Amino acid sequence: MQALLLIDVQPDFIPNGNLPVPDGHTIIPIINQVQSHFDLIVATQDWHPKNHISFAINHTDKKEFDVITIDGLSQTLWPTHCIQDTLGAALHPKLNDQAIEAIFRKGTSVEIDSYSAFYDNAQLKSTGLTGYLKDKGVREIYFCGLAADICVYFSIIDALNEGFKCIVINEAVQALDKDVYHQQQIELRKKGVQFIGINELINT
Ligand code: VGL
Ligand code: ZN
Numbered sequence: 001m002q003a004l005l006l007i008d009v010q011p012d013f014i015p016n017g018n019l020p021v022p023d024g025h026t027i028i029p030i031i032n033q034v035q036s037h038f039d040l041i042v043a044t045q046d047w048h049p050k051n052h053i054s055f056a057i058n059h060t061d062k063k064e065f066d067v068i069t070i071d072g073l074s075q076t077l078w079p080t081h082c083i084q085d086t087l088g089a090a091l092h093p094k095l096n097d098q099a100i101e102a103i104f105r106k107g108t109s110v111e112i113d114s115y116s117a118f119y120d121n122a123q124l125k126s127t128g129l130t131g132y133l134k135d136k137g138v139r140e141i142y143f144c145g146l147a148a149d150i151c152v153y154f155s156i157i158d159a160l161n162e163g164f165k166c167i168v169i170n171e172a173v174q175a176l177d178k179d180v181y182h183q184q185q186i187e188l189r190k191k192g193v194q195f196i197g198i199n200e201l202i203n204t
Contacts, residue, residue: 001039001040001136001137001138001139001140002038002039002040002138002139002140002141002142003038003040003041003042003133003136003138003140003141003142004034004035004037004038004040004041004042004141004142004144005042005043005044005117005141005142005143005144005145005155006031006041006042006043006044006095006100006144006145007043007044007117007143007144007145007146007151007152007155008044008045008046008082008145008146008147008151009027009028009031009043009091009092009095009144009145009146010045010046010082010088010089010090010091010092010146011087011088011089011090011092011093012046012081012082012088012089013046013081013082013146013147014092014146017081017088018079018080018081018082018088019078019079019081019082021146021147021174021175021176022174022175022176022178023174024146024147024174026171026174027144027145027146027171027172027173027174028092028094028095029094030144030169030171030172030198031095031096031144031145031172032094032095032096033198033202034142034144034169034172034198034201034202035096035099037201037202038099038142040101040136040138041099041100041101042100042101042102042103042104042129042132042133043091043097043100043102043103043104044103044104044105044106044117044127044129044145044151044155045082045089045090045091045103045104045105045106046081046082046089046105046106046107046151047082047084047089047105047106047107047108048081048082048083048084048089048107048108049083049084049108049110050080050083051110052107052110052113053070053075053110053111053112053113054075054076054077054078054107054113055077055078055079055080055081056077056078056079056080057080059077062077063077064077064078064079065077065078071112071122073112073121073122075113075121082107084108091103102132104117104127104128104129104132105127106120106127109125112124112125114127115150115151115153115154115155116151116154116155116157116158117129117151117155117158117159118130118155118158118159118162119158121154130162133164138164139164139165140164140165140166140167141159141164141165141166141167142167142168142169142201143155143156143159143166143167143168143169143172143173144169144172144173145172145173146173146174147174147175147176148168148173148174148175148176148181148184149175149176149177149180149181149184150176152168152173153181153184153188156168156188156193160191160192160193165192165194166188166192166193166194167193167194167195167196168188168193168194168195168196169196169197169198169201170195170196170197170198171197171198172198
């Protein structure tokens, strides 16, 4: 059983949003096109309270994209984004959401960030996604979404640790930092992750 996992396809991560990923908008028609190839589609939403620890504005004398250490973990201080119940945190209005069976929200605890769809950044609290997918017999996860080098990357690392086969749909992800993502791709390939183009997916 294969699942399509849509990571954080939210207006705040699209150009003109509060934490824009370059070319982020290009993934939406691709995702809409590939959905019919999957029997199970699951999405995540980055879903922060206003006073979230990852926002630069909630730290004195810090600016956006500063990197600090909190409880021994490296934390980038982000522009305020994906505030619960705002339009920027909704699933993107152009994303076809009719076939999405479940939505897992993350980053809801004030004191800790959560990049991965599976666990918070301290690996302490699970979202329940592993159990949900295993209960449905999923063994392979196809990854889409934003940002390739942050939430998609950390979701793949956790998915590998949970024993899933991981495949990335190349045109369905975009990175905040393309150089970082390039290095991550080399690492992930060594770990057995496959990267496929949309044509390969549609013709198989
Ligand atoms: C993300 C930074 C902060 C992401 C979420 O979805 O990649 N990046 N929060
Ligand atoms: Zn976030």
